[in-house]
Amino acid sequence: MVASPIQKPKKCPDVRSCCGEGSKDRLVPVHTTTQAALRSYVHERDAAFPMPKDQAFFLSSRGNRLSATGLQNGFAEARKLAGLDGGKPLRPHDLRHRFAVTRLGLWHQ
DSSP, rough: OOTOOOOTTTTTTTTTEEEEEGEEEEEEEHHHHHHHHHHHHHHHHHHHOOOOSSOOOOOOOTBBBHHHHHHHHHHHHHHHHOOOOOSSSSOHHHHHHHHHHHHHHHHHO
């Protein structure tokens, strides 16, 4: 999903469609605060790279499609800044599972 474009389905303003593992389309709920952060990122990205080398949503510092390694390195830096470097290493994939488990728990309350 790192290299995939992100699209907004017409009838669901808080859900985004993106192509995931195995080229499967995924519908992903996106909180309004996350949407605001993504809009801010797009503004800064487009100012830095008016003619990007790739058409991906997330770009590297060179204007190329963000690689999996680039994501892992950026996540490791963010994890360290947030003080989450102790204990078992946290991966982006862990956040996906935590979200799913929490959402299911809330649905069943």
